[in-house]
Amino acid sequence: MGGVSKSFRCTLEVRDYELDSQGIVNNAVYLNYLEHARHLFLRETGQEFNDWHKKGIDPVVRRLEIEYRQSLQGGDQFEIETWVEQKGYVRFLFHQRIVRGDEEVLTAVITVVFVRNGRPVQPPQEMVEALREFSKQE
Template sequence: MKFQFVEQFTVRDYECDSQGIVNNAVYLNYLEHARHVFMLTKGVDVPALAKQGLDLVVIRAELDYKKSLVSNDKFYVGINFSMKDRVRFQFHQSIFRSHDDALMVEAVVLGTGVNERGRPKVPREIVEKLMS
C-alpha cells in the first residue's frame, strides 16, 4: 500500500502489559505521534495553531486490532490524509511490523478544527499543506 507518510518505531518494554504484548491503548499513542510528525513535515504546527486560536482535535478514532506487537518489535505507521467533508478530516493509518510487513492495526481517525468560539473550522491552507 502507498502512504503519504511513514514513521518508524520500536516497542519499549513499558508499553507491554502482563501478557507481554503492547497494551491496546498504547496504539493510540503511536498513531497520534505519527500524525503529529506527519503534520510537522507538512508545515502544520499544532501547538502554534493553538496559540493562534485554532485547535485541531480528534472527534472519533476507530481501530481494528489484527495482531499484537511485543517488546523490541520494530514497526512503522503509514498515513493517508483526506477530507471527509467541509469541516472534518480523516487520517487512514496502518501499523505494520517491520520484519515481515504484517498488518497489526488499521485505524481511521476523524478530526476537525475548533476556533476560539468553539465552532468547527478547517482553513483551506492547512488542507492544502496536508494534501500535498
C-alpha cells in the same frame, strides 16, 4: 490505498514499559503511537498544532476506529503509514496503518474536526494545501 497521492511513513520501536502482563503492547498504547505519527506527519507537511492553537484553532479527535489484527511485543520495530482524506469543510479522516515487516498489525481511521471556541470551523487554507499532497483524491 488507491487514489492517495502519497503517504507519510515513520518507524518506531516498542519499549518495555508499554507491555501489559501478557507481554504484548497494551491496546491503549496504540493510540499514543498513532497520535505521535500524526504529529510527525503534520510536522513533515510544515504544520504544527501549536501554530494553529496560537491562531485560535484546535484540531479535536471526534471519532476513532481501530481494527486490531496482530499484537506487538517488546523490541518490535514497526512502521506507521498515514494519509488523509478531507470530508466536507471541517472534517479530516486520518487513515493510519501499523505494519511489522509484512504483517498488518492494525488499521485506524481518526476523524478530526477543527474548532474555535468549541465550535467547528474551516481549517486554515495553508494547512489544507499542505495536506493535499498526502490526501486521498476524490
